[in-house]
Amino acid sequence: MAKLHAYPPHHNAGAEWAAHNLLRALAARGHQVEVHLSEAPGPREAFDLDGVQVIPPALRRDFGKETRTAGVVISHLENVPSAAAAARGWGRPLVVLCHNTFPATFKQIGSGTTALAVYNSQWMAAAAGEYFAEHPKLARPEREVIVRPPVVAADYAASPGNCITLINLFVNKGSDVFWQLAERMPGRKFLAVRGSYGEQDVRDLPNVEVVDNVPGPEMAKLVYGRTRILLMPSEYESWGRVGAEAMASGIPVIATPTPGLRESLGKAGTFVRKDDLDGWQAAVERLDDPAAYETASAAALQRSAQLDPAADLARWCKAIEALG
The missing domain is CATH 3.40.50.2000 (Glycogen Phosphorylase B;)
Structure with missing residues (x-):
């Protein structure tokens, strides 16, 4: 036992x-x-x-x-x-x-x-x-x-939605970058998921929806099924599980280049320094091009398969x- x-x-x-x-x-x-x-x-x-x-x-x-x-x-x-x-x-x-x-x-x-x-x-x-x-x-x-x-891909696979998402509004997860991007890009829909630990950085913007912490079995339906791009502007990640979960749905992930995120996301990740807000905005806007999004989505699915x-x-x- x-x-x-x-x-x-x-x-x-x-x-x-x-x-x-x-x-x-x-x-x-x-x-x-x-x-x-x-x-x-x-x-x-x-x-x-x-x-x-x-x-x-x-x-x-x-x-x-x-x-x-x-x-x-x-x-x-x-x-x-x-x-x-x-x-x-x-x-x-x-x-x-x-x-x-x-x-x-x-x-x-x-x-x-x-x-x-x-x-x-x-x-x-x-x-x-x-x-x-x-x-x-x-x-x-x-x-x-x-x-x-x-991460069993079948547990998290969903048809991507139209939101730019951050999972966990803890400051160390990059909540400030998320809120600044949402303020810069008022015409886009943002989704913030409260985390299970840490003080949550909740603010009020008309283009941001904040939802409570979501249990693992419901993430596909309630989060990834609404997400077009996942943001991971973390100060530290030893691996970055939510990135692997998102890639199971072909969702492109934009992240800080921590050692863990570089290893988990591999070539499928788009990496931007946390303090480069212009770089974050540019990375999001590049995915407006349908061909660029399709390429990034295919890379995410390929990486997800590699992480079986x-x-x-x-x-x-x-x-x-x-x-x-």
């Missing part, structure tokens, strides 16, 4: 849905998988989600004690220290899903407890190598594997099974 100590999806939607897709792949292979949520909001009864049993805090099941029946303990984000203590106490292998290159992430997996570290990109794996080389007193995980955040998660999920499952 694999047990995950996790936040519910509203805490950090991208990380949680990426984790869920990994877990449902294990369940599909016949493994028993439990997720023990660490925050109270949400359901009060256990429920099944794609073959994964979800245990809310309201049931008052002690995760530390629960790990005694686990074959593998999986954790991520701020839950890693407590999960590591539980895994160490019961002698169970600990797997850590790494979603960023922040020092705290590498310190947690370098505690000497981690049996397997899962990096979401090649550049994150390289950053981990550099960090451990600079901190030789930390214990590098026994095993490491790269598993890109799995089958091989990554197989690699993930084999890595987990090797621990058991």
Whole structure:
């Protein structure tokens, strides 16, 4: 049995849905998988989600004690220290899903407890190598594997709409660029989706519609089916899951050139420095040309096919099974 100590999806939607897709792949292979949520909001009864049993805090099941029946303990984000203590106490292998290159992430997996570290990109794996080389007193995980955040194209595919969209109005996601573009281009429709974390930068412009946070299974219908261009003017992205989701519908993505976004979007992405507002406007206007849009859309679909998660999920499952 694999047990995950996790936040519910509203805490950090991208990380949680990426984790869920990994877990449902294990369940599909016949493994028993439990997720023990660490925050109270949400359901009060256990429920099944794609073959994964979800245990809310309201049931008052002690995760530390629960790990005694686990074959593998999986954790991520701020839950890693407590999960590591539980895994160490019961002698169970600990797997850590790494979603960023922040020092705290590498310190947690370098505690000497981690049996397997899962990096979401090649550049994150390289950053981990550099960090451990600079901190030789930390214990590098026994095993490491790269598993890109799995996006099943069929889950997100939709016929693109007519909006220029930003997902998550958190300042670090580039909300200021979004609002300035909307102000500069009053004749165009903009769509802003509230994020699941961070203070949301909500303003009032007549050509901008702001919608509440959208659950993963409804993104195709409520967001990508309304989107013509996706903006990702982020300060930091370790990968950039929403870009991969949008490309499943052939939606062109304009983004800042962070290492993660360059790796995830590949040649299909259009990259503009965050402080180059004229460049952002020009990139949007270039896609007014039908031929240019068709070319960008075809490139997005091609990149989406290249990101098919089958091989990554197989690699993930084999890595987990090797621990058991």
